[in-house]
Amino acid sequence: MINTDYHTHTSYSIDGSDSMAAMAAKAAALGLRQMVFTDHEDYQADGSPFPHQMSFDKYIAEFGRVKRQYADRVELLLGVEFGLAPRINHKLESLAARYPLEFIIGSSHDIEAKDLYNGEFFLGRDIHAAHRAYFEEVLQNVRTTDAYDVYGHIDYIVRYGGYQPNELRYSDHADIIDEILRELIARGKGLELNTSGYRYGLNCTHPQPDILKRYRQLGGEIITIGSDAHRALDICANFEEARLLLLQTGFKAYTLFRNRRPYWADLES
Ligand SMILES: [Zn+2]
Ligand SMILES: [Zn+2]
Incomplete structure:
Protein backbone atom coordinates (compact mmCIF):
# COMPACT_ATOMS: atom_id res chain seq x y z
CA MET A 1 0.00 0.00 0.00
CA ASP A 18 -10.71 22.03 2.53
CA SER A 19 -8.57 23.59 5.23
CA MET A 20 -5.13 22.27 6.07
CA ALA A 21 -6.50 20.86 9.32
CA ALA A 22 -9.33 19.05 7.50
CA MET A 23 -6.86 17.58 4.99
CA ALA A 24 -4.57 16.49 7.85
CA ALA A 25 -7.49 14.91 9.71
CA LYS A 26 -8.38 12.87 6.64
CA ALA A 27 -4.75 11.79 6.16
CA ALA A 28 -4.65 10.64 9.79
CA ALA A 29 -7.98 8.81 9.42
CA LEU A 30 -6.62 7.00 6.34
CA GLY A 31 -3.60 5.90 8.40
CA LEU A 32 -1.09 7.69 6.15
CA ARG A 33 2.48 7.83 7.30
CA GLN A 34 3.10 11.12 5.50
CA MET A 35 1.41 13.77 3.38
CA VAL A 36 2.73 16.84 1.57
CA PHE A 37 0.80 20.08 1.07
CA THR A 38 1.55 21.45 -2.41
CA ASP A 39 -0.58 24.56 -2.79
CA HIS A 40 -0.40 26.63 -5.95
CA GLU A 41 2.02 29.41 -6.77
CA ASP A 42 1.15 30.67 -10.28
CA TYR A 43 1.58 34.07 -11.90
CA GLN A 44 -0.38 36.05 -14.44
CA ALA A 45 0.69 36.53 -18.07
CA ASP A 46 2.49 39.80 -17.26
CA GLY A 47 4.41 38.14 -14.43
CA SER A 48 2.45 39.81 -11.62
CA PRO A 49 0.83 37.84 -8.78
CA PHE A 50 -2.85 36.93 -8.97
CA PRO A 51 -5.09 38.89 -6.58
CA HIS A 52 -5.83 35.60 -4.82
CA GLN A 53 -2.17 34.60 -4.53
CA MET A 54 -1.46 32.96 -1.20
CA SER A 55 0.80 34.59 1.34
CA PHE A 56 3.75 32.28 1.96
CA ASP A 57 4.15 33.64 5.47
CA LYS A 58 0.55 32.75 6.39
CA TYR A 59 0.83 29.39 4.62
CA ILE A 60 3.95 28.51 6.60
CA ALA A 61 2.56 29.76 9.92
CA GLU A 62 -0.60 27.70 9.59
CA PHE A 63 1.39 24.71 8.37
CA GLY A 64 3.49 24.88 11.56
CA ARG A 65 0.37 24.86 13.75
CA VAL A 66 -1.28 21.96 11.91
CA LYS A 67 1.95 19.97 11.79
CA ARG A 68 2.33 20.22 15.57
CA GLN A 69 -1.33 19.38 16.14
CA TYR A 70 -1.03 16.17 14.10
CA ALA A 71 2.57 15.30 15.02
CA ASP A 72 1.69 11.99 16.68
CA ARG A 73 -0.67 10.87 13.90
CA VAL A 74 0.82 11.76 10.50
CA GLU A 75 4.00 13.42 9.30
CA LEU A 76 3.10 16.54 7.33
CA LEU A 77 5.55 18.16 4.94
CA LEU A 78 5.60 21.66 3.53
CA LEU A 95 10.98 31.60 -3.25
CA ALA A 96 12.58 28.15 -3.24
CA ALA A 97 15.73 29.61 -1.73
CA ARG A 98 13.89 31.70 0.86
CA TYR A 99 11.34 29.28 2.36
CA PRO A 100 11.88 25.93 4.09
CA LEU A 101 10.11 23.86 1.43
CA GLU A 102 10.69 20.12 1.67
CA PHE A 103 9.35 19.25 -1.79
CA ILE A 104 8.52 21.22 -4.95
CA ILE A 105 6.39 20.15 -7.89
CA GLY A 106 7.04 22.16 -11.04
CA SER A 107 4.15 22.15 -13.52
CA SER A 108 3.28 23.86 -16.78
CA HIS A 109 -0.18 25.38 -16.35
CA ASP A 110 0.25 28.01 -19.05
CA ILE A 111 2.31 27.99 -22.24
CA GLU A 112 3.62 31.13 -23.96
CA ALA A 113 1.87 32.93 -21.06
CA LYS A 114 -1.49 31.64 -22.27
CA ASP A 115 -3.62 29.62 -19.92
CA LEU A 116 -4.39 26.11 -21.17
CA TYR A 117 -7.60 26.04 -19.20
CA ASN A 118 -9.47 28.75 -21.12
CA GLY A 119 -8.48 27.54 -24.61
CA GLU A 120 -6.64 30.66 -25.83
CA PHE A 121 -3.41 28.78 -26.40
CA PHE A 122 -5.08 26.35 -28.83
CA LEU A 123 -6.49 28.93 -31.25
CA GLY A 124 -5.07 28.41 -34.73
CA ARG A 125 -3.12 25.29 -33.78
CA ASP A 126 -3.80 21.72 -34.75
CA ILE A 127 -3.27 19.05 -32.12
CA HIS A 128 0.26 18.22 -33.24
CA ALA A 129 1.41 21.86 -33.19
CA ALA A 130 -0.23 22.47 -29.79
CA HIS A 131 1.41 19.44 -28.21
CA ARG A 132 4.75 20.33 -29.77
CA ALA A 133 4.67 23.90 -28.41
CA TYR A 134 3.73 22.55 -24.98
CA PHE A 135 6.67 20.14 -24.86
CA GLU A 136 9.05 22.80 -26.19
CA GLU A 137 8.26 25.01 -23.22
CA VAL A 138 8.51 22.07 -20.80
CA LEU A 139 11.98 21.35 -22.22
CA GLN A 140 12.95 24.99 -21.84
CA ASN A 141 11.89 24.92 -18.18
CA VAL A 142 13.76 21.70 -17.52
CA ARG A 143 16.92 23.13 -19.09
CA THR A 144 16.85 26.50 -17.40
CA THR A 145 15.53 26.27 -13.86
CA ASP A 146 16.25 24.34 -10.73
CA ALA A 147 13.14 25.48 -8.84
CA TYR A 148 11.45 22.08 -8.65
CA ASP A 149 12.10 18.47 -7.64
CA VAL A 150 9.65 16.60 -9.89
CA TYR A 151 7.78 17.70 -13.00
CA GLY A 152 4.03 17.63 -12.32
CA HIS A 153 1.47 15.97 -14.62
CA ILE A 154 3.94 16.22 -17.52
CA ASP A 155 1.33 15.46 -20.20
CA TYR A 156 -1.23 17.84 -18.68
CA ILE A 157 -2.03 19.33 -22.08
CA VAL A 158 -4.00 16.23 -23.06
CA ARG A 159 -6.80 17.44 -20.76
CA TYR A 160 -7.40 20.50 -22.92
CA GLY A 161 -7.82 21.67 -26.51
CA GLY A 162 -11.05 19.81 -27.25
CA TYR A 163 -9.63 18.02 -30.30
CA GLN A 164 -11.46 14.96 -31.64
CA PRO A 165 -9.93 12.58 -30.81
CA ASN A 166 -7.93 14.29 -28.09
CA GLU A 167 -5.02 11.92 -27.73
CA LEU A 168 -1.36 12.23 -26.96
CA ARG A 169 0.84 9.35 -28.03
CA TYR A 170 4.45 9.11 -26.94
CA SER A 171 5.33 8.03 -30.50
CA ASP A 172 4.00 11.31 -32.00
CA HIS A 173 6.56 13.35 -30.01
CA ALA A 174 9.14 10.71 -29.07
CA ASP A 175 12.16 12.90 -29.90
CA ILE A 176 11.26 15.85 -27.67
CA ILE A 177 9.78 13.71 -24.90
CA ASP A 178 13.02 11.71 -24.80
CA GLU A 179 15.01 14.93 -24.59
CA ILE A 180 12.89 16.11 -21.66
CA LEU A 181 13.17 12.79 -19.83
CA ARG A 182 16.93 12.59 -20.40
CA GLU A 183 17.42 16.15 -19.11
CA LEU A 184 15.34 15.40 -15.99
CA ILE A 185 17.42 12.32 -15.24
CA ALA A 186 20.75 14.05 -15.93
CA ARG A 187 19.81 16.93 -13.65
CA GLY A 188 18.72 14.71 -10.74
CA LYS A 189 15.07 15.70 -11.14
CA GLY A 190 12.08 13.37 -11.32
CA LEU A 191 8.56 12.90 -12.49
CA GLU A 192 5.36 12.62 -10.57
CA LEU A 193 2.75 9.98 -11.23
CA ASN A 194 -0.46 11.99 -10.86
CA THR A 195 -3.72 10.07 -10.46
CA SER A 196 -6.09 12.98 -11.12
CA GLY A 197 -6.64 11.81 -14.71
CA TYR A 198 -9.01 9.20 -13.30
CA ARG A 199 -11.18 11.98 -11.91
CA TYR A 200 -11.04 14.08 -15.10
CA GLY A 201 -12.46 11.33 -17.29
CA LEU A 202 -9.13 10.34 -18.89
CA ASN A 203 -9.23 6.98 -17.15
CA CYS A 204 -5.46 6.97 -16.68
CA THR A 205 -2.62 8.69 -14.90
CA HIS A 206 -0.44 11.64 -15.88
CA PRO A 207 1.83 10.76 -17.44
CA GLN A 208 0.17 8.10 -19.52
CA PRO A 209 1.78 4.64 -19.28
CA ASP A 210 3.85 4.92 -22.48
CA ILE A 211 5.69 8.04 -21.24
CA LEU A 212 6.17 6.54 -17.78
CA LYS A 213 7.58 3.38 -19.32
CA ARG A 214 10.00 5.36 -21.45
CA TYR A 215 11.20 7.34 -18.40
CA ARG A 216 12.01 4.05 -16.66
CA GLN A 217 13.72 2.64 -19.79
CA LEU A 218 15.97 5.70 -19.93
CA GLY A 219 16.97 5.12 -16.30
CA GLY A 220 14.49 7.36 -14.45
CA GLU A 240 -3.53 1.11 -6.03
CA GLU A 241 -3.83 1.57 -9.82
CA ALA A 242 -0.72 3.80 -9.67
CA ARG A 243 1.22 1.20 -7.66
CA LEU A 244 0.36 -1.59 -10.10
CA LEU A 245 1.23 0.62 -13.09
CA LEU A 246 4.65 1.39 -11.60
CA LEU A 247 5.33 -2.31 -11.04
CA GLN A 248 4.22 -3.09 -14.62
CA THR A 249 6.50 -0.41 -16.04
CA GLY A 250 9.57 -1.70 -14.23
CA PHE A 251 9.75 0.37 -11.04
CA LYS A 252 10.56 -1.37 -7.77
CA ALA A 253 10.30 1.68 -5.52
CA TYR A 254 8.66 5.09 -5.33
CA THR A 255 10.18 8.31 -4.08
CA LEU A 256 9.74 10.37 -0.93
CA PHE A 257 11.47 13.63 -0.08
CA ARG A 258 12.85 15.39 2.94
CA ASN A 259 14.52 18.80 2.66
CA ARG A 260 14.26 18.44 -1.12
CA ARG A 261 16.36 15.27 -1.08
CA PRO A 262 14.92 12.01 -2.44
CA TYR A 263 14.77 8.65 -0.74
CA TRP A 264 12.82 5.54 -1.71
CA ALA A 265 10.18 3.15 -0.38
CA ASP A 266 9.44 -0.32 -1.69
CA LEU A 267 6.38 -0.70 -3.93
CA GLU A 268 5.82 -4.29 -2.83
CA SER A 269 5.53 -3.69 0.90
ZN1 LIG B 1 -2.04 20.43 -8.36
ZN1 LIG C 1 -1.09 21.32 -11.54
Missing part, protein backbone atom coordinates in the same frame (compact mmCIF):
# COMPACT_ATOMS: atom_id res chain seq x y z
CA ILE A 2 1.18 3.52 -0.79
CA ASN A 3 0.73 5.43 2.43
CA THR A 4 1.85 8.90 1.42
CA ASP A 5 0.36 11.54 -0.89
CA TYR A 6 2.78 13.95 -2.61
CA HIS A 7 0.33 16.31 -4.33
CA THR A 8 -2.51 17.91 -2.35
CA HIS A 9 -4.21 21.31 -2.30
CA THR A 10 -5.89 23.05 0.61
CA SER A 11 -7.97 26.22 0.78
CA TYR A 12 -4.69 28.13 0.26
CA SER A 13 -5.21 27.27 -3.43
CA ILE A 14 -7.93 29.14 -5.30
CA ASP A 15 -9.42 25.82 -6.42
CA GLY A 16 -8.90 23.98 -3.11
CA SER A 17 -11.88 23.45 -0.82
CA GLY A 79 5.64 21.71 -0.25
CA VAL A 80 4.37 23.80 -3.13
CA GLU A 81 3.29 23.41 -6.75
CA PHE A 82 5.03 26.06 -8.82
CA GLY A 83 3.56 27.02 -12.19
CA LEU A 84 6.85 27.03 -14.10
CA ALA A 85 7.25 29.45 -16.99
CA PRO A 86 10.40 30.96 -18.49
CA ARG A 87 9.21 34.52 -17.67
CA ILE A 88 8.80 33.83 -13.93
CA ASN A 89 11.20 31.03 -13.06
CA HIS A 90 13.62 33.53 -11.49
CA LYS A 91 10.90 34.52 -8.96
CA LEU A 92 10.23 30.88 -8.17
CA GLU A 93 13.94 30.27 -7.65
CA SER A 94 14.02 33.05 -5.02
CA GLU A 221 14.17 6.45 -10.78
CA ILE A 222 12.74 9.52 -9.05
CA ILE A 223 8.96 9.05 -9.11
CA THR A 224 6.53 10.51 -6.56
CA ILE A 225 2.85 9.60 -6.37
CA GLY A 226 0.27 12.34 -5.98
CA SER A 227 -3.51 12.49 -6.12
CA ASP A 228 -3.68 16.24 -6.86
CA ALA A 229 -6.58 16.23 -4.38
CA HIS A 230 -8.37 19.57 -4.11
CA ARG A 231 -10.56 18.20 -1.30
CA ALA A 232 -10.00 15.71 1.51
CA LEU A 233 -12.17 13.10 -0.16
CA ASP A 234 -9.65 12.62 -2.99
CA ILE A 235 -6.50 12.07 -0.92
CA CYS A 236 -4.73 8.93 -2.24
CA ALA A 237 -7.47 8.35 -4.83
CA ASN A 238 -6.57 5.57 -7.32
CA PHE A 239 -3.21 4.89 -5.66
Whole structure:
Protein backbone atom coordinates (compact mmCIF):
# COMPACT_ATOMS: atom_id res chain seq x y z
CA MET A 1 0.00 0.00 0.00
CA ILE A 2 1.18 3.52 -0.79
CA ASN A 3 0.73 5.43 2.43
CA THR A 4 1.85 8.90 1.42
CA ASP A 5 0.36 11.54 -0.89
CA TYR A 6 2.78 13.95 -2.61
CA HIS A 7 0.33 16.31 -4.33
CA THR A 8 -2.51 17.91 -2.35
CA HIS A 9 -4.21 21.31 -2.30
CA THR A 10 -5.89 23.05 0.61
CA SER A 11 -7.97 26.22 0.78
CA TYR A 12 -4.69 28.13 0.26
CA SER A 13 -5.21 27.27 -3.43
CA ILE A 14 -7.93 29.14 -5.30
CA ASP A 15 -9.42 25.82 -6.42
CA GLY A 16 -8.90 23.98 -3.11
CA SER A 17 -11.88 23.45 -0.82
CA ASP A 18 -10.71 22.03 2.53
CA SER A 19 -8.57 23.59 5.23
CA MET A 20 -5.13 22.27 6.07
CA ALA A 21 -6.50 20.86 9.32
CA ALA A 22 -9.33 19.05 7.50
CA MET A 23 -6.86 17.58 4.99
CA ALA A 24 -4.57 16.49 7.85
CA ALA A 25 -7.49 14.91 9.71
CA LYS A 26 -8.38 12.87 6.64
CA ALA A 27 -4.75 11.79 6.16
CA ALA A 28 -4.65 10.64 9.79
CA ALA A 29 -7.98 8.81 9.42
CA LEU A 30 -6.62 7.00 6.34
CA GLY A 31 -3.60 5.90 8.40
CA LEU A 32 -1.09 7.69 6.15
CA ARG A 33 2.48 7.83 7.30
CA GLN A 34 3.10 11.12 5.50
CA MET A 35 1.41 13.77 3.38
CA VAL A 36 2.73 16.84 1.57
CA PHE A 37 0.80 20.08 1.07
CA THR A 38 1.55 21.45 -2.41
CA ASP A 39 -0.58 24.56 -2.79
CA HIS A 40 -0.40 26.63 -5.95
CA GLU A 41 2.02 29.41 -6.77
CA ASP A 42 1.15 30.67 -10.28
CA TYR A 43 1.58 34.07 -11.90
CA GLN A 44 -0.38 36.05 -14.44
CA ALA A 45 0.69 36.53 -18.07
CA ASP A 46 2.49 39.80 -17.26
CA GLY A 47 4.41 38.14 -14.43
CA SER A 48 2.45 39.81 -11.62
CA PRO A 49 0.83 37.84 -8.78
CA PHE A 50 -2.85 36.93 -8.97
CA PRO A 51 -5.09 38.89 -6.58
CA HIS A 52 -5.83 35.60 -4.82
CA GLN A 53 -2.17 34.60 -4.53
CA MET A 54 -1.46 32.96 -1.20
CA SER A 55 0.80 34.59 1.34
CA PHE A 56 3.75 32.28 1.96
CA ASP A 57 4.15 33.64 5.47
CA LYS A 58 0.55 32.75 6.39
CA TYR A 59 0.83 29.39 4.62
CA ILE A 60 3.95 28.51 6.60
CA ALA A 61 2.56 29.76 9.92
CA GLU A 62 -0.60 27.70 9.59
CA PHE A 63 1.39 24.71 8.37
CA GLY A 64 3.49 24.88 11.56
CA ARG A 65 0.37 24.86 13.75
CA VAL A 66 -1.28 21.96 11.91
CA LYS A 67 1.95 19.97 11.79
CA ARG A 68 2.33 20.22 15.57
CA GLN A 69 -1.33 19.38 16.14
CA TYR A 70 -1.03 16.17 14.10
CA ALA A 71 2.57 15.30 15.02
CA ASP A 72 1.69 11.99 16.68
CA ARG A 73 -0.67 10.87 13.90
CA VAL A 74 0.82 11.76 10.50
CA GLU A 75 4.00 13.42 9.30
CA LEU A 76 3.10 16.54 7.33
CA LEU A 77 5.55 18.16 4.94
CA LEU A 78 5.60 21.66 3.53
CA GLY A 79 5.64 21.71 -0.25
CA VAL A 80 4.37 23.80 -3.13
CA GLU A 81 3.29 23.41 -6.75
CA PHE A 82 5.03 26.06 -8.82
CA GLY A 83 3.56 27.02 -12.19
CA LEU A 84 6.85 27.03 -14.10
CA ALA A 85 7.25 29.45 -16.99
CA PRO A 86 10.40 30.96 -18.49
CA ARG A 87 9.21 34.52 -17.67
CA ILE A 88 8.80 33.83 -13.93
CA ASN A 89 11.20 31.03 -13.06
CA HIS A 90 13.62 33.53 -11.49
CA LYS A 91 10.90 34.52 -8.96
CA LEU A 92 10.23 30.88 -8.17
CA GLU A 93 13.94 30.27 -7.65
CA SER A 94 14.02 33.05 -5.02
CA LEU A 95 10.98 31.60 -3.25
CA ALA A 96 12.58 28.15 -3.24
CA ALA A 97 15.73 29.61 -1.73
CA ARG A 98 13.89 31.70 0.86
CA TYR A 99 11.34 29.28 2.36
CA PRO A 100 11.88 25.93 4.09
CA LEU A 101 10.11 23.86 1.43
CA GLU A 102 10.69 20.12 1.67
CA PHE A 103 9.35 19.25 -1.79
CA ILE A 104 8.52 21.22 -4.95
CA ILE A 105 6.39 20.15 -7.89
CA GLY A 106 7.04 22.16 -11.04
CA SER A 107 4.15 22.15 -13.52
CA SER A 108 3.28 23.86 -16.78
CA HIS A 109 -0.18 25.38 -16.35
CA ASP A 110 0.25 28.01 -19.05
CA ILE A 111 2.31 27.99 -22.24
CA GLU A 112 3.62 31.13 -23.96
CA ALA A 113 1.87 32.93 -21.06
CA LYS A 114 -1.49 31.64 -22.27
CA ASP A 115 -3.62 29.62 -19.92
CA LEU A 116 -4.39 26.11 -21.17
CA TYR A 117 -7.60 26.04 -19.20
CA ASN A 118 -9.47 28.75 -21.12
CA GLY A 119 -8.48 27.54 -24.61
CA GLU A 120 -6.64 30.66 -25.83
CA PHE A 121 -3.41 28.78 -26.40
CA PHE A 122 -5.08 26.35 -28.83
CA LEU A 123 -6.49 28.93 -31.25
CA GLY A 124 -5.07 28.41 -34.73
CA ARG A 125 -3.12 25.29 -33.78
CA ASP A 126 -3.80 21.72 -34.75
CA ILE A 127 -3.27 19.05 -32.12
CA HIS A 128 0.26 18.22 -33.24
CA ALA A 129 1.41 21.86 -33.19
CA ALA A 130 -0.23 22.47 -29.79
CA HIS A 131 1.41 19.44 -28.21
CA ARG A 132 4.75 20.33 -29.77
CA ALA A 133 4.67 23.90 -28.41
CA TYR A 134 3.73 22.55 -24.98
CA PHE A 135 6.67 20.14 -24.86
CA GLU A 136 9.05 22.80 -26.19
CA GLU A 137 8.26 25.01 -23.22
CA VAL A 138 8.51 22.07 -20.80
CA LEU A 139 11.98 21.35 -22.22
CA GLN A 140 12.95 24.99 -21.84
CA ASN A 141 11.89 24.92 -18.18
CA VAL A 142 13.76 21.70 -17.52
CA ARG A 143 16.92 23.13 -19.09
CA THR A 144 16.85 26.50 -17.40
CA THR A 145 15.53 26.27 -13.86
CA ASP A 146 16.25 24.34 -10.73
CA ALA A 147 13.14 25.48 -8.84
CA TYR A 148 11.45 22.08 -8.65
CA ASP A 149 12.10 18.47 -7.64
CA VAL A 150 9.65 16.60 -9.89
CA TYR A 151 7.78 17.70 -13.00
CA GLY A 152 4.03 17.63 -12.32
CA HIS A 153 1.47 15.97 -14.62
CA ILE A 154 3.94 16.22 -17.52
CA ASP A 155 1.33 15.46 -20.20
CA TYR A 156 -1.23 17.84 -18.68
CA ILE A 157 -2.03 19.33 -22.08
CA VAL A 158 -4.00 16.23 -23.06
CA ARG A 159 -6.80 17.44 -20.76
CA TYR A 160 -7.40 20.50 -22.92
CA GLY A 161 -7.82 21.67 -26.51
CA GLY A 162 -11.05 19.81 -27.25
CA TYR A 163 -9.63 18.02 -30.30
CA GLN A 164 -11.46 14.96 -31.64
CA PRO A 165 -9.93 12.58 -30.81
CA ASN A 166 -7.93 14.29 -28.09
CA GLU A 167 -5.02 11.92 -27.73
CA LEU A 168 -1.36 12.23 -26.96
CA ARG A 169 0.84 9.35 -28.03
CA TYR A 170 4.45 9.11 -26.94
CA SER A 171 5.33 8.03 -30.50
CA ASP A 172 4.00 11.31 -32.00
CA HIS A 173 6.56 13.35 -30.01
CA ALA A 174 9.14 10.71 -29.07
CA ASP A 175 12.16 12.90 -29.90
CA ILE A 176 11.26 15.85 -27.67
CA ILE A 177 9.78 13.71 -24.90
CA ASP A 178 13.02 11.71 -24.80
CA GLU A 179 15.01 14.93 -24.59
CA ILE A 180 12.89 16.11 -21.66
CA LEU A 181 13.17 12.79 -19.83
CA ARG A 182 16.93 12.59 -20.40
CA GLU A 183 17.42 16.15 -19.11
CA LEU A 184 15.34 15.40 -15.99
CA ILE A 185 17.42 12.32 -15.24
CA ALA A 186 20.75 14.05 -15.93
CA ARG A 187 19.81 16.93 -13.65
CA GLY A 188 18.72 14.71 -10.74
CA LYS A 189 15.07 15.70 -11.14
CA GLY A 190 12.08 13.37 -11.32
CA LEU A 191 8.56 12.90 -12.49
CA GLU A 192 5.36 12.62 -10.57
CA LEU A 193 2.75 9.98 -11.23
CA ASN A 194 -0.46 11.99 -10.86
CA THR A 195 -3.72 10.07 -10.46
CA SER A 196 -6.09 12.98 -11.12
CA GLY A 197 -6.64 11.81 -14.71
CA TYR A 198 -9.01 9.20 -13.30
CA ARG A 199 -11.18 11.98 -11.91
CA TYR A 200 -11.04 14.08 -15.10
CA GLY A 201 -12.46 11.33 -17.29
CA LEU A 202 -9.13 10.34 -18.89
CA ASN A 203 -9.23 6.98 -17.15
CA CYS A 204 -5.46 6.97 -16.68
CA THR A 205 -2.62 8.69 -14.90
CA HIS A 206 -0.44 11.64 -15.88
CA PRO A 207 1.83 10.76 -17.44
CA GLN A 208 0.17 8.10 -19.52
CA PRO A 209 1.78 4.64 -19.28
CA ASP A 210 3.85 4.92 -22.48
CA ILE A 211 5.69 8.04 -21.24
CA LEU A 212 6.17 6.54 -17.78
CA LYS A 213 7.58 3.38 -19.32
CA ARG A 214 10.00 5.36 -21.45
CA TYR A 215 11.20 7.34 -18.40
CA ARG A 216 12.01 4.05 -16.66
CA GLN A 217 13.72 2.64 -19.79
CA LEU A 218 15.97 5.70 -19.93
CA GLY A 219 16.97 5.12 -16.30
CA GLY A 220 14.49 7.36 -14.45
CA GLU A 221 14.17 6.45 -10.78
CA ILE A 222 12.74 9.52 -9.05
CA ILE A 223 8.96 9.05 -9.11
CA THR A 224 6.53 10.51 -6.56
CA ILE A 225 2.85 9.60 -6.37
CA GLY A 226 0.27 12.34 -5.98
CA SER A 227 -3.51 12.49 -6.12
CA ASP A 228 -3.68 16.24 -6.86
CA ALA A 229 -6.58 16.23 -4.38
CA HIS A 230 -8.37 19.57 -4.11
CA ARG A 231 -10.56 18.20 -1.30
CA ALA A 232 -10.00 15.71 1.51
CA LEU A 233 -12.17 13.10 -0.16
CA ASP A 234 -9.65 12.62 -2.99
CA ILE A 235 -6.50 12.07 -0.92
CA CYS A 236 -4.73 8.93 -2.24
CA ALA A 237 -7.47 8.35 -4.83
CA ASN A 238 -6.57 5.57 -7.32
CA PHE A 239 -3.21 4.89 -5.66
CA GLU A 240 -3.53 1.11 -6.03
CA GLU A 241 -3.83 1.57 -9.82
CA ALA A 242 -0.72 3.80 -9.67
CA ARG A 243 1.22 1.20 -7.66
CA LEU A 244 0.36 -1.59 -10.10
CA LEU A 245 1.23 0.62 -13.09
CA LEU A 246 4.65 1.39 -11.60
CA LEU A 247 5.33 -2.31 -11.04
CA GLN A 248 4.22 -3.09 -14.62
CA THR A 249 6.50 -0.41 -16.04
CA GLY A 250 9.57 -1.70 -14.23
CA PHE A 251 9.75 0.37 -11.04
CA LYS A 252 10.56 -1.37 -7.77
CA ALA A 253 10.30 1.68 -5.52
CA TYR A 254 8.66 5.09 -5.33
CA THR A 255 10.18 8.31 -4.08
CA LEU A 256 9.74 10.37 -0.93
CA PHE A 257 11.47 13.63 -0.08
CA ARG A 258 12.85 15.39 2.94
CA ASN A 259 14.52 18.80 2.66
CA ARG A 260 14.26 18.44 -1.12
CA ARG A 261 16.36 15.27 -1.08
CA PRO A 262 14.92 12.01 -2.44
CA TYR A 263 14.77 8.65 -0.74
CA TRP A 264 12.82 5.54 -1.71
CA ALA A 265 10.18 3.15 -0.38
CA ASP A 266 9.44 -0.32 -1.69
CA LEU A 267 6.38 -0.70 -3.93
CA GLU A 268 5.82 -4.29 -2.83
CA SER A 269 5.53 -3.69 0.90
ZN1 LIG B 1 -1.09 21.32 -11.54
ZN1 LIG C 1 -2.04 20.43 -8.36
